[in-house]
Amino acid sequence: MSYRSALAHVLSSAIKPSAEETGTRERFPRASVTALGAAGLLGLTVASDLGGGGLNLFEATEVVTEVSRVCPATGAVLRSHYAAVAFIEAYGTHWMRRKVAVGHHLSTLALTDAGETGSPGGTGATATRTGDVVALRGRKRDVVAAGEADSYIWSARPADGGEGQALWLVPADAPGLFVPARPSGEGPRGSGTSTVCADPVLVPAGAMLERDGTDDMLSTVCAWLAAVPAPGAEVPAGPVDARALT
Template sequence: MTASVDNARPDSDDSTTLDTLIDDVIRPQAALVDRDGTFPRQSVDALAAAGLLGLASSTDVGGGGKGMRTVAEVVERLAAECGSTAMVVLMHYAATAVIEAHGPREVRSAIAAGDHLSTLAFSEFGSRSHFWSPTGTATAGDDGAVRLDARKSWVTSAGEADSYVWSSLPLAPGAGPMTLWLVPAGSSGLSIAGDFDGLGLRGNGSRPMTADGVRVPAGAMMAADGAGLDTALGAVLPWFLVLNAAFCLGLADSAVTEAGRHLTRTTLTHTGAALRDAPVTRRAFAQMKTRTDTLRAFLGDTLTALETGREDAMLRVLQVKALAGETAADVTDGAMQLCGGSAFRKELGLERRFRDSRAARVMAPTTDALHDFVGRVATGLPLLDEANR
């Protein structure tokens, strides 16, 4: 497993910029994005203009040169305000990890400059959440181009991204289980099916995509033919899982903050007591906060394991999204119960966080799959059966 990490917090200028964007753009847009199910274009463009979409890009192409810890904090803060925006940015950073390692310099430079949004296109109708088992094909043409055919089940930022990190079966049978390609948006034969009208993350633009004879140059291949799974596990998975954990932490922490504010400010007229004055309420709130702080500590330890090359780094990476998904779901559920009928109204923002938090459990690798992976690694088995490699 390889991943670019650092132990620094965002530069003060980056933090100040993010504070301003959250106050001026992202927070005011969050409820509208959720209500209308619209892609958060205004927020994404503002982040791009501020240089935050190029935060993980190398300095040699003009990027921020920041590693996973810094980027995770950005995702956490975005998720606390707008889950849809955070998910779009998360997937962009995961795609950037592959493009930085294997993509063309012009695309890397465009990402660094904030002129290019990318995303992952792994999940397929045929294999569902088993992203490691693509069914889409790649076929070499006589003219040196490659034909891609696939039915992708869900692609974040579909129709909004400038490129897609695309998985397929290898060109050469037996070369390996998967090959990765960089597919430009607008490629002939690339289509999107319908709109996304989901329970949560309603503005993340997650829609099915189809490649019907999409032609890309052979140079669009990222890494060697058949080496896509190793690239996905080594370059993509750490970023994807850790940033998902940061996303869940942002949701959980903001739910705790909002619940605490409600319990403190709300009083019972007939007694004059605040809701927080009841011991049973304080106990429930304490449990939510403790679970959230536990996730924060575990995420921090995971990042440290990656930064120091610790032997258990792979195990921590697999554990952190499973822990985070369950924590966010349970904490937001607890906040809904603790705040009662008020939480069902849009004003508190708790019901939106409750809905957004459900995605982590079913987003590949699902919590069930991650528990299996953890069990395999912890007992000395390979992460995947040879049949899946």
């Protein structure tokens, strides 16, 4: 089945029937996310040799746009997930990439420090290493699927005190991770957009995805986020040519 056929099926069978409830009751679209995973759409951009779709951000843009037309909340979740997967594909382990590929893992971005404006990737968050454990401290704002995702791509200053920033893959069940009970972000209703706090979050030192080249990767993902229509923005009425968005 092509990804377009799979998408059409998920839209009609799962996303559209629950879209109104998701928005009016601000209920996270868990059933829709599960259906996207089962249809291979969460793993759309993971390498095909790992069981993913082997496609790229052009196709991901098309999928996000079509989903956002029906349910802005689900579109926001998928948009952030695909951007997070770009990091995981570049730096993640074979095991983690495989989980995403088969639709068993939802990730999201935690890159913008609370109180900061501008592009994601602020350096207010810190990392302190003690042996093989790293303590991450900070607050990230406007995190989509906060408290619902399986992992967060978290930016912080390097644990060695150097310049720049590092990226960390933080599991949702990491000790010390805190998400407010009531969402506090600007995303579509039902998207679970909120602040995520680390005070501190403890992760193994091996959870660092990358330091060298992080700025280039952040620039790439920021450019993609700018190219993909954010849910709530005006969406073209006809078929989407994703290549025209870049």
